[in-house]
Amino acid sequence: MMLKLAGVDYLILGIYFAFVIAIGWVLRKYLKTSADFFESGRSLPAWVCALGFIGANLGAQEVIGMGASGAKYGIMTSHFYWIGAIPAMVFVAVFMMPFYYGSKARSVPEYLKLRFDEKTRSFNALTFAFMTIMSSGISMYALSLLLNSILGWNFHFCIILSGMIVLLYIFMGGLTSAIYNEVLQFFLIVLGFLPLVLLGMKDVGGWHGLVEKLNVLAQRTGFQPGTYTESWAHTGSASSNPLGVEWFGLAMGLGFVLSFGYWCTDFLVMQRAMAAKDMGSARRTPILAAVPKMFFPFLVIFPGLIAMALTVSGHGFQLPPKDGSYDYNMVVPLMLAHYLPSGMLGIGLTALMASFMSGMAGNVTAFNTVFTYDLYQGHIKKDGTDAHYLTVGRWTTVVGILASMGTAYFVAAFNNIMDVLQLVFAFVNAPLFATFLLGMFWRRTTGHGAFWGLIAGTLAAAVHQGLTIPAGAAVGLTQGGWMTIVHTYPSIMAQNFWTAIFAWTMCMLATIFISLATAPNKTDDQLRGLVYSLTEKIREHDTPWYLRPATLGTVVLAGAVGLNIIFW
Amino acid sequence: MHLDVRIPLGLLFLLLGLILVGYGLTSDPAIYVQHSLGQNVNVFWGTIFALFGAAMLLLTRRNKSG
Numbered sequence: 001m002m003l004k005l006a007g008v009d010y011l012i013l014g015i016y017f018a019f020v021i022a023i024g025w026v027l028r029k030y031l032k033t034s035a036d037f038f039e040s041g042r043s044l045p046a047w048v049c050a051l052g053f054i055g056a057n058l059g060a061q062e063v064i065g066m067g068a069s070g071a072k073y074g075i076m077t078s079h080f081y082w083i084g085a086i087p088a089m090v091f092v093a094v095f096m097m098p099f100y101y102g103s104k105a106r107s108v109p110e111y112l113k114l115r116f117d118e119k120t121r122s123f124n125a126l127t128f129a130f131m132t133i134m135s136s137g138i139s140m141y142a143l144s145l146l147l148n149s150i151l152g153w154n155f156h157f158c159i160i161l162s163g164m165i166v167l168l169y170i171f172m173g174g175l176t177s178a179i180y181n182e183v184l185q186f187f188l189i190v191l192g193f194l195p196l197v198l199l200g201m202k203d204v205g206g207w208h209g210l211v212e213k214l215n216v217l218a219q220r221t222g223f224q225p226g227t228y229t230e231s232w233a234h235t236g237s238a239s240s241n242p243l244g245v246e247w248f249g250l251a252m253g254l255g256f257v258l259s260f261g262y263w264c265t266d267f268l269v270m271q272r273a274m275a276a277k278d279m280g281s282a283r284r285t286p287i288l289a290a291v292p293k294m295f296f297p298f299l300v301i302f303p304g305l306i307a308m309a310l311t312v313s314g315h316g317f318q319l320p321p322k323d324g325s326y327d328y329n330m331v332v333p334l335m336l337a338h339y340l341p342s343g344m345l346g347i348g349l350t351a352l353m354a355s356f357m358s359g360m361a362g363n364v365t366a367f368n369t370v371f372t373y374d375l376y377q378g379h380i381k382k383d384g385t386d387a388h389y390l391t392v393g394r395w396t397t398v399v400g401i402l403a404s405m406g407t408a409y410f411v412a413a414f415n416n417i418m419d420v421l422q423l424v425f426a427f428v429n430a431p432l433f434a435t436f437l438l439g440m441f442w443r444r445t446t447g448h449g450a451f452w453g454l455i456a457g458t459l460a461a462a463v464h465q466g467l468t469i470p471a472g473a474a475v476g477l478t479q480g481g482w483m484t485i486v487h488t489y490p491s492i493m494a495q496n497f498w499t500a501i502f503a504w505t506m507c508m509l510a511t512i513f514i515s516l517a518t519a520p521n522k523t524d525d526q527l528r529g530l531v532y533s534l535t536e537k538i539r540e541h542d543t544p545w546y547l548r549p550a551t552l553g554t555v556v557l558a559g560a561v562g563l564n565i566i567f568w
Numbered sequence: 569m570h571l572d573v574r575i576p577l578g579l580l581f582l583l584l585g586l587i588l589v590g591y592g593l594t595s596d597p598a599i600y601v602q603h604s605l606g607q608n609v610n611v612f613w614g615t616i617f618a619l620f621g622a623a624m625l626l627l628t629r630r631n632k633s634g
Contacts, residue, residue: 008591012584019580026571040570048573180573184580191581191617195609203605341599343591343610347584347617 003150003337009346016350020169023180027173034389037174038369039106039275046281048183050288052272055182058189059139059359063300063352068328070304071319073243074214074228075567078297083255086290086560088263090553093286096264098538099440101274101282103529108267109374115439115530117447117521123454125374127428128267129367133400136363137407143356144408150333159408166361167401171394175275178361185354192351193299199339200306213309228305231567244491253497257504261429265436268366279538283549290556294563303335360404368396430500431457431507438511443531449515457507464502470495574624582621588614
């Protein structure tokens with residue numbers, strides 16, 4: 001379906017692009033050292049870092065993917081927030097940030113070098129660099145495909161346009177430029193999507209109307225009434241909900257392993273917290289970010305629920321069919337087109353493009369930092385001047401954008417962005433959280449233990465995926481079962497969650513056994529500031545009790561529990 | 569010393585808000601019946617955008633003088 005834009009919509013898009021580039025232009029004069037470029041000179045206030053923290057995460061898979069999942073799975077999609085993000089964000093703030101920020105490491109892989117050894121750092125840096133380019137390429141591909149299908153814009157033109165804009169503002173302003181644009185994008189998404197949700201809810205007859213209409217859908221798909229509007233009530237067995245996951249797999253796989261693996265170890269988001277001006281701000285960053293994150297389901301999942309409700313009730317809107325089901329990825333763009341007239345439509349589209357671009361920019365800034373500090377300075381040129389690394393960082397940005405463009409064409413083969421990303425996270429991120437947990441809280445963990453534990457965990461993920469398959473899927477590299485099939489899961493989601501659980505458990509056990517079998521490679525003195533038991537507790541006497549991470553974290557957790565109960 | 573992010577944030581939303589209100593006042597009312605349940609969302613949300621933008625700019629000024 002083609003969407004007609006009026007002159008005012010193009011004007012709004014144009015103004016936004018001009019602002020984005022202007023921010024880079026203004027910030028370039030503040031940029032003097034490599035620390036300014038890669039770490040914003042550790043100078044930003046907590047609220048700016050917090051909005052960057054979720055802005056960087058608010059990329060393609062969030063806005064399009066969560067709308068799509070909302071339509072496909074219903075309110076259960078909110079698990080990706082209420083148990084799949086909030087607890088981990090509070091945990092990283094209270095328990096882990098003191099080591100990331102306090103160690104003075106410039107990146108997450110660099111922490112691994114300080115704590116363990118060079119090989120563990122390099123392994124993490126390489127897999128992470130690969131993942132960021134892949135994510136950035138997926139963002140670029142998804143954006144271009146979307147603009148091509150709804151606006152009829154040329155696919156190649158979109159790839160080049162988005163790549164060039166992101167390149168320009170990062171090249172000039174570095175991390176600060178990326179974070180500032182994430183702040184702009186955050187408000188654009190919130191203020192741009194809110195009218196859509198409010199109009200949609202009014203249209204379907206409020207919450208009661210929504211439940212009524214989605215119960216018709218539940219009946220049609222053979223589920224109990226309430227399946228699409230209750231988040232926990234139908235998780236007793238995997239076959240009684242559209243997600244195809246039972247409560248244990250959900251809580252352990254998503255709520256613990258995948259969520260903590262992402263929010264506690266992923267440098268993409270951690271880089272935003274590490275740009276904060278002091279320890280207190282760095283620790284408050286993930287918690288402040290968790291507050292809006294908690295309410296995002298209403299912005300990004302509800303359009304999916306509304307779209308399905310309208311579709312089943314024949315209410316003047318139909319999701320287009322695809323492969324015997326619906327084209328879920330079109331939920332968000334079609335809802336924008338349905339409810340927003342020219343003017344606000346321009347805002348909605350700008351918000352959508354902003355989210356893709358900041359997702360891309362988040363990945364590229366994380367990539368250039370890890371490449372420059374962990375791979376280039378770590379292996380190629382150890383003793384360059386600061387100006388040299390600044391230049392390398394800038395040109396790595398160019399390379400990163402070009403590689404993303406290449407990836408964009410490559411990922412055209414995959415169709416469900418969300419499932420592919422989950423798969424990659426499961427292989428790489430799931431074991432990682434075990435490594436950090438042991439590294440930060442068990443001082444006996446050795447470099448060999450960490451390294452081989454990570455390898456074992458990643459291999460376990462691959463083997464588990466190779467031995468299992470989601471019901472009804474074709475045997476293959478993305479779906480699984482490519483070794484032989486020993487178990488069939490009810491859904492690809494369930495398979496991903498269990499892949500993560502196996503990977504994490506394997507990494508945990510292997511790291512413990514190998515650490516016990518090898519000699520410690522760091523002295524207690526070297527581990528000070530890196531390991532819990534050897535680090536002086538942070539004094540918070542100067543911070544009022546209501547600003548302490550533990551207090552704020554408890555409030556946020558209570559909010560998440562409340563939401564789980566309301567939508568049980 | 570960095571550029572205060574509230575300056576571009578405030579300017580962007582103030583400008584977009586004014587454009588939305590302007591467009592909302594001059595556009596054909598039929599588009600609101602067709603899309604937004606008959607409500608002129610451009611004028612309403614444009615006002616919210618402009619107020620948000622203005623508030624951000626005011627906060628920057630207050631912090632500077634204070």
